[in-house]
Amino acid sequence: MVSLLTGARTEELRALTWSYEDLDTDPPFIMVWHSVRTGGDTKTRKSRRTLKLPQRCVDVLRDHQAQQKEIRQAADSKWQDNDLVFPSRVGTPADASHVRRSFRTVVAAAGLDPHEWTPRELRYSFVSLLSDADVPIEQISRLVGHSSSTTTETIYRKQIRPVIVHGADVMDRIFPGDPDRDA
Numbered sequence: 001m002v003s004l005l006t007g008a009r010t011e012e013l014r015a016l017t018w019s020y021e022d023l024d025t026d027p028p029f030i031m032v033w034h035s036v037r038t039g040g041d042t043k044t045r046k047s048r049r050t051l052k053l054p055q056r057c058v059d060v061l062r063d064h065q066a067q068q069k070e071i072r073q074a075a076d077s078k079w080q081d082n083d084l085v086f087p088s089r090v091g092t093p094a095d096a097s098h099v100r101r102s103f104r105t106v107v108a109a110a111g112l113d114p115h116e117w118t119p120r121e122l123r124y125s126f127v128s129l130l131s132d133a134d135v136p137i138e139q140i141s142r143l144v145g146h147s148s149s150t151t152t153e154t155i156y157r158k159q160i161r162p163v164i165v166h167g168a169d170v171m172d173r174i175f176p177g178d179p180d181r182d183a
Contacts, residue, residue, distance in 0.1 A: 001060045002030075003119065006051050007126035007144040010099050010119045011035045012042060017083040023061055027052040032145065036093060047145030061085070127156040 003013055012035045020031040031050045035042045042048050053061070064085070071089060072079045080091040088094045104114035123144065130140045137157070141149040144156070 002053075002057050003122040004126055005054045005057050006030065006032075007123055007130075007140075008032050008051070009035065009043070009047075009123060009145075010096070011037060012047070012145075013086055014084075014094050014096075014099065015040065016085045018065070018085055019083055021053075021061065021085065023053070023058050028058045029053055042145065044145065044147045046142075046147045049142070049145050051143065124156050124158060127152055128158045131157045 002008065003010060008016075008030070012032045014036045015034040016030060016032070017034075020033060022029055029050050029052050033042065033048045033050075034040050035047075037043065068087075072081075072091065075090050078090045082091055082093065084091065084093060086094055088098060099119050103117070103119045107114040107117045127140055127144060130143070131137065137149045137153050140157075141152040144152060146152045146156075
């Protein structure tokens with residue numbers, strides 16, 4: 001949910017710590033300043049960003065925090081506190097296979113073929129949904145931490161609407177149809 005609604009990379013979310021989020025401020029946010037890449041850096045300098053969280057993410061993260069407390073208690077002495085938001089079942093950093101396995105379970109529960117979907121689809125969907133909602137590509141690029149909007153536009157944005165309507169809509173405003181024609 002957090003990846004879909006923020007566009008954050010799974011490698012960034014796997015490194016996210018509770019100390020790099022604040023659900024109680026206005027606006028609530030996460031600081032995407034690290035990743036699980038070698039050295040802990042994000043993919044590029046522009047990938048370091050602080051993102052306001054949609055309310056649905058705040059709700060999901062609050063529930064997740066409560067569930068994590070239960071998991072921590074069940075793990076007892078096996079729990080390794082790394083302050084991670086999305087750790088393994090014992091508090092250690094989750095690896096990519098954990099993410100893929102969990103994602104496949106969710107995809108299958110949604111009635112989709114888990115072999116046709118990857119966690120990266122959430123990021124593609126984020127970009128495509130914002131683009132379809134007329135958010136400028138430059139803003140989307142900043143949200144996902146791309147160094148240029150070219151990557152966002154050519155690789156991540158998938159056309160949701162099959163018809164490009166903006167040109168015709170503008171021309172209809174500039175050159176309105178003949179009102180007598182309909183009479």
